[in-house]
Amino acid sequence: MGRIHTRDALLKKHIVELCGAGCPECEARLETPDHLIFACPFACAFWAVLGVDTTGCSTRDLHLFDASATVGPASLYAFSLLCCWHLWKRRNMVVFRRESPSLATTLKACRFRSSEQDHVDAWLRVLCL
Ligand SMILES: [Zn+2]
Numbered sequence: 001m002g003r004i005h006t007r008d009a010l011l012k013k014h015i016v017e018l019c020g021a022g023c024p025e026c027e028a029r030l031e032t033p034d035h036l037i038f039a040c041p042f043a044c045a046f047w048a049v050l051g052v053d054t055t056g057c058s059t060r061d062l063h064l065f066d067a068s069a070t071v072g073p074a075s076l077y078a079f080s081l082l083c084c085w086h087l088w089k090r091r092n093m094v095v096f097r098r099e100s101p102s103l104a105t106t107l108k109a110c111r112f113r114s115s116e117q118d119h120v121d122a123w124l125r126v127l128c129l
Helices: 007-012 033-039 041-050 059-064 076-096 103-109 114-127
Strands: none
Touching: 033 041, 033 059, 033 076, 041 076, 041 103, 059 076, 076 103
16 A cells, blocks of 8 residues: 555655655665565566566555465465565565665575464464354
8 A cells, every 4th residue: 555664655754855765675766665566576586486476566555466376265365465575574674774685584484483383373272263
């Protein structure tokens, strides 16, 4: 919905100047949600490794984002949101910690860990009343 605080939003709120509104990862003049999630070279590589076609995708239409060819219909929305969340978290690591997690590290962050199985089971119990 364009509500995350990418640099274009900070520019609109006069928190940064135009010269500081670019992508922290590449040469894009404006960091927008669409750029961060779908167009930045890192994001493109991320989705390409997963085999997800992001042609024409927009964060405003995230509910229409179709990764079913990769993950099937069962966890389609959770998968998409989880991937977007970790792209956002990675961006924040670049901006605030001056770290640059690799593609492999970002992909690994998207995995459920076996230690989280208890949480998944608890959610399923609650949501399957
Ligand atoms: Zn970029």
